[in-house]
Amino acid sequence: MSPRTVDKAARRKEILTAAVRVFARKGFAATRIDDIAAEAGIAKGSVYLYYDSRDALLEAAFEGYRTMSAAIFDRALNGRGPALERLAEMVREVLGVLTARREPARIMVDLWAASRDAEGSLVDMAAVYGDARAVITELLRQAAKEGVLREGLDERHATVIVGTIEGCLLQCLVDPGLPAAELAEPIIQIFLEGLRRPAA
Structure with a gap:
């Protein structure tokens, strides 16, 4: 497995972990991609590189x-x-x-x-x-x-x-x-x- 693949998998996991924290705190209905991006410390557009929607994260x-x-x-x-x-x-x-x-x-x-x-x-x-x-x-x-x-x-x-x-x-x-x-x-x-x- 190349370092690039590991980095991509790690970033995907970081975003999902951030999403779980935000879903738990705010509830799924009130959560926006912006909230997840802020929790993960990345730009909103970066979330979409790994998950195409909030539903996909859920x-x-x-x-x-x-x-x-x-x-x-x-x-x-x-x-x-x-x-x-x-x-x-x-x-x-x-x-x-x-x-x-x-x-x-x-x-x-x-x-x-x-x-x-x-x-x-x-x-x-x-x-x-x-x-x-x-x-x-x-x-x-x-x-x-x-x-x-x-x-x-x-x-x-x-x-x-x-x-x-x-x-x-x-x-x-x-x-x-x-x-x-x-x-x-x-x-x-x-x-x-x-x-x-x-x-x-």
């Missing part, structure tokens, strides 16, 4: 989030150890990543609000939730096969788990005083106790 930010999520999901599905322990570790990792880097979480809330009534939404929020539900449903299936799961658990229960994680993140975003990183263990305690087959 799509790139969203894809970055999906890629990060996919890596976490892959570790949960294909890691070692009992399925419920892998589910617990996934909850820890999701909350850990999104509380350490709050910008993606703020953008997701903004996009969720913007996509409720938008038929032509730039990002598929339903797919994000669908991915999470599918992973958790599969972990529940694996746990059932291991003989440790209550009977009758399915995708409905996965939906509740996703909702709890998202709800905790939302509360932490609107109330920064909440100890977001400390919420993983209470979620895990409640769900693992509720999911496990009662001892005979």
